[in-house]
Amino acid sequence: MGTVIAVANQKGGVAKTTTVHTLAAALVERDRRVLIVDLDPQACLTYENGLDPDELDATIHDVMLGRVGVSEVILNVNGVDLVPSSIDLAGSEIHLLTKTGREFVLGRALKSIISDYDYVFIDCAPSLGILTLNGLTAADHVLIPFQAETLSHRAVGQLLDTINDVRAYTNEDLEVLGAVATMFDRRTNLGKQVLAEVAETHNIEVLPPPIPRSVKVAEAPGRGRSVLDHARRSTSAQAYRALAEEVERRT
Ligand SMILES: Nc1ncnc2c1ncn2[C@@H]1O[C@H](COP(=O)(O)OP(=O)(O)OP(=O)(O)O)[C@@H](O)[C@H]1O
Ligand SMILES: [Mg+2]
DSSP states (O other): OOEEEEEOOSSTTSSHHHHHHHHHHHHHHTTOOEEEEEEOTTOHHHHHTTOOGGGOSOOHHHHHTTSSOGGGTOEEETTEEEEOOOTTHHHHHHHHHTSTTGGGHHHHHHHTTGGGOSEEEEEEOSSOSHHHHHHHHHOSEEEEEEETTSSOOHHHHHHHHHHHHHHHHTOTTOEEEEEEEESBOTTSHHHHHHHHHHHHHHTOOBOSSOOBOOHHHHHGGGGTSOHHHHTTTSHHHHHHHHHHHHHHHHO
């Protein structure tokens, strides 16, 4: 049975999408079967995999509306299976609001295919709305990327409150796999300080290693690939490979 990991933080731009894309590629290098689900109407994960959301026949939006089965929208890109998104997904939020059992739609849709994979990653949008609640309800674990440069990790606390609500109401088995420090600058003390503070304040583990800030990571999506292909031996590629090993160890 595959392990489902929601990658979430309602703070924008903390490398959720980059982490899903790159961790998935690292696990495929390790011969794991991986599915990635774009659960963000911005559809960045879909773009980053070289697809134009406007050209797709069906996306996660159609799955959330019950129009098609999830297996009908999966596309294989560079060895990773992808459930794409598009801006239409913003409309599903409105549709779901009036539906009974609205938090369970994604989990139910994924049920039929989870056993085809070792890992399923869900790339959540930067919000704590109904789509993210669906991601957390469908997941076994949550991985929380955070930027270790600012002192504003209040977002992590709010997310942990939401995770507690999800445990109480829709998914009692949800576990926090850990946080991941992204865009890390090892030359400054601030980075190390924030890392320690996040772990201590919120009583969660920050998984090793921190992912260094690197222009190679930022360049890769424009080429429709992850940094693992774009700069195979870069320190950030090696860091994501080590993180993949750590995730495997803990799941
Ligand atoms: N290690 C890194 N070094 C440098 N740039 C990075 C790194 N990781 C991510 N980025 C860049 O930071 C930006 C934000 O990353 P990303 O889109 O993955 O964040 P996100 O949390 O998914 O954002 P959103 O909240 O909008 O969904 C992107 O331009 C990405 O290329
Ligand atoms: Mg994103």
